[in-house]
Amino acid sequence: MLDFRGKDILDGAQFTREELEYIMDVAENLRNRLNRHHSLSIMQGYVLGSLFFEPSTRTRLSFEMAMHRLGGSVVGFATAAESSVAKGESLADTIRTVDQYVDLIVLRHPQVGAAREAADAALAPVINGGDGTGQHPTQALLDLLTIRAERGRVDGNTIVLCGDLKHGRTVHAGVELYKHYGCTLILVAPEELKMPPEITGRLRARGVSVEETADLEAALAKADVIYMTRIQKERFEDPAEYERLKGRYVLTREMVERINPGLTILHPLPRVDEITTDVDTLPGAAYFRQARNGVFIRMALIGLIMGKL
Numbered sequence: 001m002l003d004f005r006g007k008d009i010l011d012g013a014q015f016t017r018e019e020l021e022y023i024m025d026v027a028e029n030l031r032n033r034l035n036r037h038h039s040l041s042i043m044q045g046y047v048l049g050s051l052f053f054e055p056s057t058r059t060r061l062s063f064e065m066a067m068h069r070l071g072g073s074v075v076g077f078a079t080a081a082e083s084s085v086a087k088g089e090s091l092a093d094t095i096r097t098v099d100q101y102v103d104l105i106v107l108r109h110p111q112v113g114a115a116r117e118a119a120d121a122a123l124a125p126v127i128n129g130g131d132g133t134g135q136h137p138t139q140a141l142l143d144l145l146t147i148r149a150e151r152g153r154v155d156g157n158t159i160v161l162c163g164d165l166k167h168g169r170t171v172h173a174g175v176e177l178y179k180h181y182g183c184t185l186i187l188v189a190p191e192e193l194k195m196p197p198e199i200t201g202r203l204r205a206r207g208v209s210v211e212e213t214a215d216l217e218a219a220l221a222k223a224d225v226i227y228m229t230r231i232q233k234e235r236f237e238d239p240a241e242y243e244r245l246k247g248r249y250v251l252t253r254e255m256v257e258r259i260n261p262g263l264t265i266l267h268p269l270p271r272v273d274e275i276t277t278d279v280d281t282l283p284g285a286a287y288f289r290q291a292r293n294g295v296f297i298r299m300a301l302i303g304l305i306m307g308k309l
């Protein structure tokens with residue numbers, strides 16, 4: 001039995017393969033239990049603090065749903081403007097205060113390293129719901145579960161990661177999980193938005209097969225899974241640079257049907273224009289099922305961290 005009690009979830013690199021498998025198994029088990037019961041009561045009396053300093057639809061709502069479906073409750077805020085940070089309070093003071101009220105904290109924040117800072121300030125466990133361009137480990141876990149569910153296994157898949165690989169925290173976290181599964185990674189990005197070389201260097205030093213190209217169609221021909229990402233507009237200092245790069249890669253139904261009809265298509269969402277809506281009805285278009293898996297992964301993490309599963 002693995003022990004997650006009291007642990008912080010900060011970074012995709014913190015997990016062993018054994019832990020990843022265990023979390024996914026617990027999440028699938030919860031999905032099956034929810035088919036029979038609308039909600040469970042294992043977290044009754046426990047409270048999640050949901051602190052979102054950046055916009056979110058899926059991460060915030062699926063964390064809150066996860067806590068509700070486990071029988072627990074949630075307090076928090078959805079924008080920095082709703083919190084005393086708007087009055088000039090520091091992150092550490094906000095966290096130290098919320099720590100007096102809740103049993104577990106999920107934090108989304110624009111600054112890289114904010115979740116670690118919060119974990120240092122709080123006695124309660126902290127889950128990183130996205131720290132700037134840094135990490136987004138719970139998204140990476142639900143992506144991994146979706147690949148396993150859609151393809152039957154994670155091992156040996158060729159995964160194309162496409163879009164804003166420089167600023168995308170979901171891909172920064174994701175590669176730290178895929179490295180345990182002998183996956184071939186093909187990174188497709190404009191020169192300006194390539195995966196940071198310290199990440200690719202580390203992967204290659206570990207023996208992960210990492211290919212970098214600007215040619216999406218050539219990559220698609222070799223892929224089992226494509227993971228499309230949005231160009232992260234809010235991370236650009238120069239709006240003109242965003243305007244120049246947006247729309248560079250667009251996955252269309254025509255491309256999938258012509259090049260690789262068996263492709264599994266993932267996207268952390270929100271989508272802007274990088275997957276045309278006519279892709280949505282293809283059998284391999286898994287991005288809304290992927291979003292649903294977020295509830296089960298987050299239920300598993302909450303239950304495991306609080307020692308209830």
Ligand code: NCD
Nearest residue numbers: 058059130170230268269270
């Ligand atoms: C992602 C994020 O916030 O990093 N969204 C999410 O959590 N599902 C991806 C994005 O915003 O592009």
